[in-house]
Amino acid sequence: RILWIDSVCINQQDKSEERIQIGMMDQIYSRANKVHVWLGEAAPSDRIKRVFEFFREIARSGRDENKIFSWKINETKSWDKASLNSVDRFLSKPWFVRRWILQEVIL
Structure with a gap:
């Protein structure tokens, strides 16, 4: 199993990395068995x-x-x-x- 947490896995201070990761989100989310969201x-x-x-x-x-x-x-x-x-x-x-x-x- 893979656990991917966008706020942890994406360096929020690196705009170049952020752009690359955002471009991959379709693959990440469409392949996920479950998606959990922390709303506080x-x-x-x-x-x-x-x-x-x-x-x-x-x-x-x-x-x-x-x-x-x-x-x-x-x-x-x-x-x-x-x-x-x-x-x-x-x-x-x-x-x-x-x-x-x-x-x-x-x-």
Whole structure:
């Protein structure tokens, strides 16, 4: 088994190495059996189960943009403010603002 941790395996101070490694991420992530992401410590107020319910409901909407938009209008009405704030806090974690995160998620 190979364990690859991008923040450890890529010298974050060496932009040349970083470019090379980013170019290899498609191979690294597409060949992985499992990918784990550390998002930091969770506080009880984060309501992580509720956050993942939110994403499951969006996923059930499919990829049809009209359905997703419709979901936003109709379904969020049933979500309390604390749950929506939890989703906002979750998506504000540092992992989501890294430059190449979209590439990692897609792969």
